[in-house]
Amino acid sequence: MKRLAVSAFLSALLASAVLAAISPELFVERVQARFDQIRATAAGGRDAACRSLVADLFDVSAVAEGVGGPGWKTFAAASRAALEAAVRRRLSSECADVADRPATGPGVVRRVREIEGGIRLTVQFPTEGDTGTVFVWTLRPGGPLGFTARDLSVDGRAVVAMLRADLEAALAVHDGNVAAAIADLARSGRR
Numbered sequence: 001m002k003r004l005a006v007s008a009f010l011s012a013l014l015a016s017a018v019l020a021a022i023s024p025e026l027f028v029e030r031v032q033a034r035f036d037q038i039r040a041t042a043a044g045g046r047d048a049a050c051r052s053l054v055a056d057l058f059d060v061s062a063v064a065e066g067v068g069g070p071g072w073k074t075f076a077a078a079s080r081a082a083l084e085a086a087v088r089r090r091l092s093s094e095c096a097d098v099a100d101r102p103a104t105g106p107g108v109v110r111r112v113r114e115i116e117g118g119i120r121l122t123v124q125f126p127t128e129g130d131t132g133t134v135f136v137w138t139l140r141p142g143g144p145l146g147f148t149a150r151d152l153s154v155d156g157r158a159v160v161a162m163l164r165a166d167l168e169a170a171l172a173v174h175d176g177n178v179a180a181a182i183a184d185l186a187r188s189g190r191r
Contacts, residue, residue, distance in 0.1 A: 022146030
């Protein structure tokens with residue numbers, strides 16, 4: 001019983017330490033500030049600014065592992081590195097697409113839920129006359145922005161699931177050839 005009480009106390013302490021690293025609201029403000037900077041950048045410089053944001057914001061290795069799914073463990077080191085590069089490129093491409101759109105209102109934190117190793121953060125970005133866009137971040141503490149994303153869902157479409165579906169389709173087209181499928185994944189998205 002005493003062990004259980006100590007374990008519960010340590011779990012609560014760890015959970016509060018996760019949230020004490022930075023407030024979710026400050027994380028959202030930092031991400032919005034970076035997008036404002038990207039939008040203010042001339043169109044030719046946005047790609048580089050998005051690559052920088054992706055490097056600061058996402059745990060690309062964790063995202064790539066999720067995209068690889070069960071096959072990730074069987075991928076050769078070169079295939080894993082190629083998949084990470086493809087994921088980085090796709091995330092940067094999505095960032096540039098978002099930067100091309102008009103800015104929304106400030107993000108409103110709607111829910112913070114503690115999960116193993118971090119939090120799940122629901123943020124609503126309202127637009128005039130509409131409920132706006134809902135982001136659900138899966139975050140772990142740390143990184144230049146205070147949290148690092150392992151996944152992001154936008155209006156119910158999760159990045160990891162979307163990229164995994166694209167990879168699985170490419171694997172089917174290329175008869176299981178991992179290198180060819182990853183090359184297709186890297187080429188898709190913004191041109």
